[in-house]
Each structure stands twice: as C-alpha cells, then as structure tokens.
Amino acid sequence: MLASAACFDPGRAIVVTDDDATTAGPDGSSGTGDPVADDSGAPATTTGAEGSDGSESTGVPSGAVCGNDVMEGEEACDGDDLGGQDCTAMGFGGGVLACAADCSVDVGACITCGNGVIDGDEPCDGEVFAAADSCDEVGLGDASEPLHCTAWCTLDFAACSACGDGIVTAPESCEPGILGTASCASLGYDGGTLACGDGCSFDLAGCTQCGNGVLEAGEACDGSESNATCDSLGWNGGELGCTAACTYDTSSCGSCGDGEIAGNEACEGADLGGATCASQGFFGGALSCGADCSFDTSGCSGSGCGDGVVDAGEDCDGNAFGHTCLGEVGLPDGLVVCSPTCTLDTSGCSGTPPLRVFVSSGHFAANFGGVDGGDALCQDAADDAGLGGSWRAWLSDGSSTAAARLSHSDGPYTLVDGTLVANDWNDLVDGHLAHAIDTTELGVLADVPSTWVATATTAAGALQMFNGTCANWTTTAAGSAGVGNVQNTSTWSDSGAIGCGTAVSLYCFEQ
Incomplete structure (x- = not known):
C-alpha cells in the first residue's frame, strides 16, 4: 500500500556534514539527501545523531565555550543562538531546529515533508511524485485523472472516479465520513480531530503535535509560540517558558516573597541586589525592600538626583529645560533629555552642525x-x-x-x-x-x-x-x-x- 501520511521513524538517523546530509537506516543501508518519513501517518520528523546527553544532534563543534548562549569558534550553535539557521535552511520542509547540549545542531524536530524532494517512503512532495501520478496507476480511475499531493505528502485522490463512492479502496486512506479505526492518536499525533479530506486521504489539519513550533488546540504554548506572559498569568514579570509537553514553564517568572529577585522585582526581603540609598540618588540613610518587592526609600535622607531640584554636581534633574541640541552639541535637530543619573543625554540630537x-x-x-x-x-x-x-x-x-x-x-x-x-x-x-x-x-x-x-x-x-x-x-x-x-x-x-x-x-x- 502506498503511504497515506508521513511519520516519525525512530530507526533512522541524520548526520549533517559540511558537504551533504546522509541518512542511515537501522539495517545499515545509507543514502544521500534529506531525512525521510515512513507511511504510518504520524507527523514527519527526523532524528539526529545522538549527543552525549541523549539529544539528537548533528556535527561535533570544538574549540569554544559551550553553554554560554553565544556561538564561538567551531560551535554549530549555543543555547538559543542558532546563528540564523532553521530547519528549512538545512534542507527540511519545516519544523523546529534546536541546539544540543554539546553545541551541535539538533534536527530531531525538523520535518522533511514540504521540501519538494521525495524522502524515504513519501509518495509525493509538492509537485514531485515518487511513482504513480495518475489514478489508473493506483487502481482508482482512468489515466486522464491526475493524482495530487496533500500538505502532508500523501496522495490526494480527489480527481479519481473511485474517490467518493463510499468504499475505502486501497490506497485510499478513507472516504468522506468513513475513517475506520483511525484517529489522530493512532497516526502518532498527541491529539486533535482527524478528518477525511476531499481527496480520500486523511486531513491532519485538526491533529496537534507538541514540538512543531505551531500553537494548536489543546496546547498552552509550543516552543516560542505563546499567547501568555508571566504578568498575564499573575506573576511579577519575568520570562515565560514552554515545557516539552507544551505547557507553561513559569520557573523564570517573578514571585514577590519567594526570596529570589526575578522578573520585574527590584529586591526581595533583605536582598537589595547591591542597591543603596546613594545608588537611588540620595545622600544617605537605610534603603529597604517594600512588600511589593520595590525599593522603599522612606529611610533614605538628603535630596539628590530625582528630587526635581538641580543640586551641585547635577546637570539636570527630571527634565532638561533650557538645554538644546544646538547649544549643547551644536546640532540643530532632536531633544536633550535628562538621564536617570541627572546628566544631560544628547543621544537624540542630530542634523547638520551650524x-x-x-x-x-x-x-x-x-x-x-x-x-x-x-x-x-x-x-x-x-x-x-x-x-x-x-x-x-x-x-x-x-x-x-x-x-x-x-x-x-x-x-x-x-x-x-x-x-x-x-x-x-x-x-x-x-x-x-x-x-x-x-x-x-x-x-x-x-x-x-x-x-x-x-x-x-x-x-x-x-x-x-x-x-x-x-x-x-x-x-x-x-x-x-x-x-x-x-x-x-x-x-x-x-x-x-x-x-x-x-x-x-x-x-x-x-x-
């Protein structure tokens, strides 16, 4: 039977070198090209060579400090820094590129379908067909009836005279309203609603798959895709993350009172983060932390920067009235502003000098x-x-x-x-x-x-x-x-x- 939907094959591995991409099957066979998918109907993905931590990765970078989130030396990536690379740039049809713990590229969540190349058991990809391209070749109609390709790299039999007769005839996956025992879950997806398309092949648009970088029904988030923030979830600022199960990761969100300065918090209890009354523009006194994790300056003494009065040693305080770009730096356009440290900020000045x-x-x-x-x-x-x-x-x-x-x-x-x-x-x-x-x-x-x-x-x-x-x-x-x-x-x-x-x-x- 021809494939009805592309899927993840755990027995295949992809190792990307400087010259090409080589696929290797569990039987030791190999070929050159993009990673491929089988015909079980699950979302098409590939797995990379296993890294030291078990992650799927490609390449072996060396000569750099791995783990500092900055690509250096021969590193292929580092943390979130992928150097502008993505799955499509590496010859895949889509998916989410990641970085392994050893700073090599992890293509495990990349998919092959959509790259316009026949990979593995794909019967088609875009306008390219592996073998049959007319209905008579699959026993569902005449030679004048063309086959088409779905977005999931499965054959679309909509033009075949047998499609729509209410009988699921191989290689049809289904007939409108007739799915048999198939479901999104049986095809390897996490969930969702399976349908039969007009072409008598499974319509997977309603199926969801965590990790594909697309926010779908039933998912709180997927990779960097999310409709929420730490603040909208009731936290005190910070950076909301997404778990491998497509649920919110609030570990980097701030929570006033937990003893750890995070998110938008200025302080936590006795932890002032090194701040003092002087650093807040006062001359002395005792700085403390308020119940809302913001600085309490009620114990600070003396006027200083931020009190609206230009004191000795200050260029301005609060505003830069009387100061112009022309007068300060000889430029005609823009505005002079007063910085938080009560110095004049002329970075907004521009134009031709007079x-x-x-x-x-x-x-x-x-x-x-x-x-x-x-x-x-x-x-x-x-x-x-x-x-x-x-x-x-x-x-x-x-x-x-x-x-x-x-x-x-x-x-x-x-x-x-x-x-x-x-x-x-x-x-x-x-x-x-x-x-x-x-x-x-x-x-x-x-x-x-x-x-x-x-x-x-x-x-x-x-x-x-x-x-x-x-x-x-x-x-x-x-x-x-x-x-x-x-x-x-x-x-x-x-x-x-x-x-x-x-x-x-x-x-x-x-x-």
Missing part, C-alpha cells in the same frame, strides 16, 4: 583689495577671536556674487553666541532673517548706528547692480557702494548706498 556668522568689529576703508581682501579681513577677525574655522565675506563685485562664493548649508546659521539667524541657506536668502546679524566676532553687539556693512549684494546673495562696488572694492575715490545695516532683518544686506570714503564693516560667514 555655520556661524558675525559682523566685524573693525571698520575698513572700501579699498580693502576686492572680495579676496574682504575674505582675508574676515579670517583675521575670526582667528584673533579664537573662533577657528574658515571664513568668507558676504560680498559681491562685477565678476562674482556672495551666493556663488559662499557655502550653501542645509543646517542652521547662527551668531557666535548660538542665536539662530536662519534654518538653512534657503531660509537665509528668502528676504527675512530670524535675527539680525548684529553681533561681532567677540560676541558683543555692534556699534549702532555707526556700523554700515559693505555688501553690494541683495538679500538673495546676488549683485546689487545700482549702488556700486567702489571699483570692486579697490578705491576710496568718488563713487558709492551698496551696504546693509545690522539693525535690519529684511534689508540687512541691501539698505542703500554710501560714499566710497566711508569706513565700513563686513558680514563674515563660516564655511
């Missing part, structure tokens, strides 16, 4: 040597003030413009004291500043109203064509130059014109 701008404290004759000479004056002023960086003047002449000469940043522009001038280049040249450029390289306000700023430039960074450039900033003779005013936020760059003999300041921009 570029600084200032108006020169010095006043210069208009013949300062063209735009290059203006750049040199800005660089000297920044260096003398200890600002560092590379600087250029906001200047245009007959052959170049400020927009063409200066860096276009997607980050903010600020005064040297951190005051925001513009959010980025586009904001800088849109005709309105967030704050006037009224502060010098020394961080003090410019001398107003005597400060006129040489620019010959519109607020958009283009040449101001009508007010002049004092012969491209080379003369103090007759003529005029376009200037800006440090008091303005809209006409900051284009406020009018002055004679070339008038002393001027410069807008200086970091590059």
Whole structure:
C-alpha cells in the first residue's frame, strides 16, 4: 500500500556534514539527501545523531565555550543562538531546529515533508511524485485523472472516479465520513480531530503535535509560540517558558516573597541586589525592600538626583529645560533629555552642525583689495577671536556674487553666541532673517548706528547692480557702494548706498 501520511521513524538517523546530509537506516543501508518519513501517518520528523546527553544532534563543534548562549569558534550553535539557521535552511520542509547540549545542531524536530524532494517512503512532495501520478496507476480511475499531493505528502485522490463512492479502496486512506479505526492518536499525533479530506486521504489539519513550533488546540504554548506572559498569568514579570509537553514553564517568572529577585522585582526581603540609598540618588540613610518587592526609600535622607531640584554636581534633574541640541552639541535637530543619573543625554540630537556668522568689529576703508581682501579681513577677525574655522565675506563685485562664493548649508546659521539667524541657506536668502546679524566676532553687539556693512549684494546673495562696488572694492575715490545695516532683518544686506570714503564693516560667514 502506498503511504497515506508521513511519520516519525525512530530507526533512522541524520548526520549533517559540511558537504551533504546522509541518512542511515537501522539495517545499515545509507543514502544521500534529506531525512525521510515512513507511511504510518504520524507527523514527519527526523532524528539526529545522538549527543552525549541523549539529544539528537548533528556535527561535533570544538574549540569554544559551550553553554554560554553565544556561538564561538567551531560551535554549530549555543543555547538559543542558532546563528540564523532553521530547519528549512538545512534542507527540511519545516519544523523546529534546536541546539544540543554539546553545541551541535539538533534536527530531531525538523520535518522533511514540504521540501519538494521525495524522502524515504513519501509518495509525493509538492509537485514531485515518487511513482504513480495518475489514478489508473493506483487502481482508482482512468489515466486522464491526475493524482495530487496533500500538505502532508500523501496522495490526494480527489480527481479519481473511485474517490467518493463510499468504499475505502486501497490506497485510499478513507472516504468522506468513513475513517475506520483511525484517529489522530493512532497516526502518532498527541491529539486533535482527524478528518477525511476531499481527496480520500486523511486531513491532519485538526491533529496537534507538541514540538512543531505551531500553537494548536489543546496546547498552552509550543516552543516560542505563546499567547501568555508571566504578568498575564499573575506573576511579577519575568520570562515565560514552554515545557516539552507544551505547557507553561513559569520557573523564570517573578514571585514577590519567594526570596529570589526575578522578573520585574527590584529586591526581595533583605536582598537589595547591591542597591543603596546613594545608588537611588540620595545622600544617605537605610534603603529597604517594600512588600511589593520595590525599593522603599522612606529611610533614605538628603535630596539628590530625582528630587526635581538641580543640586551641585547635577546637570539636570527630571527634565532638561533650557538645554538644546544646538547649544549643547551644536546640532540643530532632536531633544536633550535628562538621564536617570541627572546628566544631560544628547543621544537624540542630530542634523547638520551650524555655520556661524558675525559682523566685524573693525571698520575698513572700501579699498580693502576686492572680495579676496574682504575674505582675508574676515579670517583675521575670526582667528584673533579664537573662533577657528574658515571664513568668507558676504560680498559681491562685477565678476562674482556672495551666493556663488559662499557655502550653501542645509543646517542652521547662527551668531557666535548660538542665536539662530536662519534654518538653512534657503531660509537665509528668502528676504527675512530670524535675527539680525548684529553681533561681532567677540560676541558683543555692534556699534549702532555707526556700523554700515559693505555688501553690494541683495538679500538673495546676488549683485546689487545700482549702488556700486567702489571699483570692486579697490578705491576710496568718488563713487558709492551698496551696504546693509545690522539693525535690519529684511534689508540687512541691501539698505542703500554710501560714499566710497566711508569706513565700513563686513558680514563674515563660516564655511
């Protein structure tokens, strides 16, 4: 009789090497390929080579510390660390891969059905058939009637004319409503409800099997699959496990009062886990454990971190009001927060660092040597003030413009004291500043109203064509130059014109 359902064969062993998978039967025969299943109807699984503790495993790793839950050296796995491997990656159809006590891979719960390869006594797997692929070949119909394959790698006779006649004819497993003496249990499953599919083969969807990694009827859990937590089961936090019988393992759940700190418990009785009043932000006193296994700080004394007051040695306490990413680390985006230890946490800060701008404290004759000479004056002023960086003047002449000469940043522009001038280049040249450029390289306000700023430039960074450039900033003779005013936020760059003999300041921009 052809197989009606794949099952676990305890006489077979699978040893995975670096090159292939080799199956060996109890009679000593061997073959190359995936592990196989017999025809008794139980869920298809395979067993690996027996490890030192009796577990089914593959490979013999060496040169590492086995049992620390970290794959090292030649280990194939370690505890829950399977290195990203699963049954399908090892050529099986599915199932649950595990790690043996000797840090070798345990494929005992892997199944072959579903890998598209005929293994052992499987009559079919997906679109692949071991022998018969039409109804006439199994005596249930004509050659024009095709056989199909079920999800359990058994033949599906739905297209055969004999299927559905109310008579179970081999190799049919059943007829609709006629199961004979078969049940989920007789087919090797733990339980569930067996049915007959439309193809006159057993429908195992209602059968349950603990250990297949699928949460099924009658199971509280299966491997890592569970709908519960320690908290939902009434415990005090912790990690809920699953036993080999698919029942809850609460050994790692916390239970206040059992003398062992577990789960969400901070302490247990006199066991404070090394904590003290000082570690909780107080200056002294006696820390104790409350009835709910949380710290009782009523015996602690002195204010400290966590009292909402910024004390000596604290950067903040509870909140970081007044602290910005721009001010603390020079980044425009994100938020500064106060850490549990009352220090500033700037890990949430991001963005492009700002570029600084200032108006020169010095006043210069208009013949300062063209735009290059203006750049040199800005660089000297920044260096003398200890600002560092590379600087250029906001200047245009007959052959170049400020927009063409200066860096276009997607980050903010600020005064040297951190005051925001513009959010980025586009904001800088849109005709309105967030704050006037009224502060010098020394961080003090410019001398107003005597400060006129040489620019010959519109607020958009283009040449101001009508007010002049004092012969491209080379003369103090007759003529005029376009200037800006440090008091303005809209006409900051284009406020009018002055004679070339008038002393001027410069807008200086970091590059």
